[in-house]
Amino acid sequence: MKIKNIVLFISIIFFTVYSCSNEDLLKVNKDPNVATSIDPDFLFGYAAYSWTGNRTGGDVFLPIGWASQAFSTGGNAGWGYGEDRYDISPFSIGNAWSGYFVNSGNNLYIAIQQAEAADPVNNNAAAQAKLTLANVMFEVTMIYGDVPFRQAWQAGEFTNPVFDPQEQVLNDLLVMIDEALAQIDVTSIVKISSNDPFYKGDMAKWIKFGTSLKLKILMTMVDKDPSKAGEIGALVNSSNLITSPVDNFKIDYFDETNSENPKNKIFKNYAGGVNPWIFANTIGYTLMDDRSDPRIPIYFDANRDGDFLSVDTATEALLYPNGDVKSSPISLDNLWKVDAPDLILSASEIQLLRAEIYVRGLGVASDISMANTLYKEGVKQSLMYHSISEVDADAYVNGDLPDISGMSAVKAEEEIHIQQWIDFQDRTLEGWINWRRSGPEGSEIPNLTLPPGAPAGGLFRRYMYPTGELNSNANAPDGGDMLFDKVWVDL
Numbered sequence: 001m002k003i004k005n006i007v008l009f010i011s012i013i014f015f016t017v018y019s020c021s022n023e024d025l026l027k028v029n030k031d032p033n034v035a036t037s038i039d040p041d042f043l044f045g046y047a048a049y050s051w052t053g054n055r056t057g058g059d060v061f062l063p064i065g066w067a068s069q070a071f072s073t074g075g076n077a078g079w080g081y082g083e084d085r086y087d088i089s090p091f092s093i094g095n096a097w098s099g100y101f102v103n104s105g106n107n108l109y110i111a112i113q114q115a116e117a118a119d120p121v122n123n124n125a126a127a128q129a130k131l132t133l134a135n136v137m138f139e140v141t142m143i144y145g146d147v148p149f150r151q152a153w154q155a156g157e158f159t160n161p162v163f164d165p166q167e168q169v170l171n172d173l174l175v176m177i178d179e180a181l182a183q184i185d186v187t188s189i190v191k192i193s194s195n196d197p198f199y200k201g202d203m204a205k206w207i208k209f210g211t212s213l214k215l216k217i218l219m220t221m222v223d224k225d226p227s228k229a230g231e232i233g234a235l236v237n238s239s240n241l242i243t244s245p246v247d248n249f250k251i252d253y254f255d256e257t258n259s260e261n262p263k264n265k266i267f268k269n270y271a272g273g274v275n276p277w278i279f280a281n282t283i284g285y286t287l288m289d290d291r292s293d294p295r296i297p298i299y300f301d302a303n304r305d306g307d308f309l310s311v312d313t314a315t316e317a318l319l320y321p322n323g324d325v326k327s328s329p330i331s332l333d334n335l336w337k338v339d340a341p342d343l344i345l346s347a348s349e350i351q352l353l354r355a356e357i358y359v360r361g362l363g364v365a366s367d368i369s370m371a372n373t374l375y376k377e378g379v380k381q382s383l384m385y386h387s388i389s390e391v392d393a394d395a396y397v398n399g400d401l402p403d404i405s406g407m408s409a410v411k412a413e414e415e416i417h418i419q420q421w422i423d424f425q426d427r428t429l430e431g432w433i434n435w436r437r438s439g440p441e442g443s444e445i446p447n448l449t450l451p452p453g454a455p456a457g458g459l460f461r462r463y464m465y466p467t468g469e470l471n472s473n474a475n476a477p478d479g480g481d482m483l484f485d486k487v488w489v490d491l
Helices: 003-008 010-014 022-026 040-055 061-067 090-117 123-144 166-183 203-221 226-235 262-270 282-290 347-360 368-385 390-397 409-423 428-437 467-472
Strands: 249-251 342-345
Touching: 040 090, 040 123, 040 249, 040 342, 061 428, 090 123, 090 467, 123 166, 123 203, 123 428, 166 203, 203 226, 203 342, 203 347, 203 428, 282 409, 347 368, 347 409, 368 390, 368 409, 409 428
Parallel strands: none
Antiparallel strands: 249 342
16 A cells, blocks of 8 residues: 555544445444444543544645645655645545544534433533534534534434535534533533543533634634624633633643554654655745744754755755755654644634734724733743743743734734744644635735646635535535635635
């Protein structure tokens, strides 16, 4: 098997995803052979680890990272020109769909049913599953656009689930989050604990996650639906937001066999523990270099001369005369280290969103001074997350980091979006989502251009629907070549 195919399947192989036919994998209403009654703990744990394997593996993380220009392939001197020219494997498209809907979504849906059918009702478990499902489905709709939701996972009633409009899906997720938050009882010992890889049953932290996820979804919607500004303003100063890294929503990995970070494991298994395939992209590197960003040696490896050399999208990496790579790869020792967690929603992300809210005056009076404070705090938290000391982080945010307090609102917002892009270097899906909402088409930040050799039609904006779903679901839309089609939230 070619190395590329091995990597494309890594998340499914690594997490022992169901072995079945293409059509079975891709049917949204897949009804797995499960007992009529099962502890939601086990369903939840399996769904959570399937989700992280899907979003951090070769079917989501890598193709989106290349196609969105978060990092570079290095051309024939690295991975090859495929994904950064939008040639995304149909296996990746189908595996991602089945991973989200079958292995994660279906098991979370059943966990909710089981928790609410228990006697007494396990409200906390239902809430944990609902909040996780809300994040899972937020990612699904941001990858594919319109997707089944209201009729998904109900094979007995809906054999061909309707594809709901993205706007409806997002509004339904907001309702689901509110339902979950209302169910949480922080005093109850009845909840998912040992099989909760995120918070180990700490329901106060689950409240912070749910509130933060709600704010994130509202911010994704507000440019298409300005009425969301009122809800944003009501949440921006909530004490139930993730504003401290101790509350980050993440799954930990360890320096132990079969417990390693999936990104690191790819290179351990198939490249001898080095990274010959994924390089610093000139777009992000330049933004960091212009700001003397101390995360540069954490995100990227210097070459043997001690230099950092980025690679343009869809361009050959540089080589030394002996064939060794001269360009800078993404660092396996730091950014993709063996015990690096899968960070799903972070304090730095929320603080930068709050800064943006105050710059734009979304539901609050515009306040550039407050925005500057939150912006600096978000960058500081990102630096410290990447093991930069608090002293050095403070020195940077009060020194080389551009101060936005004296900028126009437009320029201040641009700087915030730049820091969001930098913060999401290791979270390519989140970076791509944020880029699409950062401005109208052609004005997104950073300013991306069509990669050399990519098909004409526009920048990468979504995955196509998998062939298996199109063929098996009579209500599936016309597939077509949708890579360039804007989803509802895009301006």
